[in-house]
Amino acid sequence: MGEIISENEDTFDETHDRRSALTAATSLIMFGGLASGYGTFFAMAGRFLFPSGSNKAWMFVTDVQGIQPGQSIPFSSPTGVRVTITRKSESSPSNPTEESFFALSSVCPHLGCRVHWEAQNDRFFCPCHNGAFDQGGKAVSGPPAADGQNLPRYPLKIVEGALYIEMPYSSV
Numbered sequence: 001m002g003e004i005i006s007e008n009e010d011t012f013d014e015t016h017d018r019r020s021a022l023t024a025a026t027s028l029i030m031f032g033g034l035a036s037g038y039g040t041f042f043a044m045a046g047r048f049l050f051p052s053g054s055n056k057a058w059m060f061v062t063d064v065q066g067i068q069p070g071q072s073i074p075f076s077s078p079t080g081v082r083v084t085i086t087r088k089s090e091s092s093p094s095n096p097t098e099e100s101f102f103a104l105s106s107v108c109p110h111l112g113c114r115v116h117w118e119a120q121n122d123r124f125f126c127p128c129h130n131g132a133f134d135q136g137g138k139a140v141s142g143p144p145a146a147d148g149q150n151l152p153r154y155p156l157k158i159v160e161g162a163l164y165i166e167m168p169y170s171s172v
C-alpha cells in the first residue's frame with residue numbers, strides 16, 4: 001500500500017515538473033515575441049522621429065565630361081526623388097571641380113510642377129506660375145519667392161573624373 005502512495009507522489013512530481021517546464025518555455029516564447037514586436041516598433045519610430053541620414057548613399061551620375069558647361073541632366077534616386085544636375089556655364093571646360101556643378105530638386109515646392117534649367121537666364125524656372133530660382137535653389141520670383149519656398153539642394157562630389165550625388169536610397 002505504501003509503495004502505491006509513493007508511485008502516485010512520483011507521478012505527481014513528474015507531471016508537475018513537465019507542466020512547470022512547459023509554462024516556462026511558453027512564457028519565454030511569448031516574451032521573445034513581445035520583445036521582437038516592440039523592438040521593431042521602436043526601431044521604426046526612432047528612424048521616423050530621428051532620421052540619422054544613414055539611409056543616404058553616394059550614387060554615380062556620369063563622367064564629369066558627360067555634362068557640358070551650361071547644360072543640365074535629369075537624375076532620379078531609387079526612391080523616386082527627381083533632381084536636375086547642372087554644370088555652370090563659366091566652369092572650366094577641361095578640369096571642372098565639384099563647385100562647377102549643382103544639383104537641385106526638379107519639383108517645384110509651390111504646387112509640384114516640373115522646374116527646368118534656363119541657361120540663358122541663369123536660373124531654374126517653373127512655367128506653371130512663373131516661379132524662378134537661383135543656382136542655390138533660392139526662390140527669387142513668383143509664388144515660391146512670396147512663400148519662401150526654396151528648391152532642396154543635394155551634395156555632389158567628384159572621384160577620379162566621375163560625378164556622384166548623395167541621395168536617399170530608402171524611405172522610412
Ligand code: FES
Binds near residue numbers: 111113127130
Ligand atoms: S507650381 Fe511652380 S510656381 Fe506654382
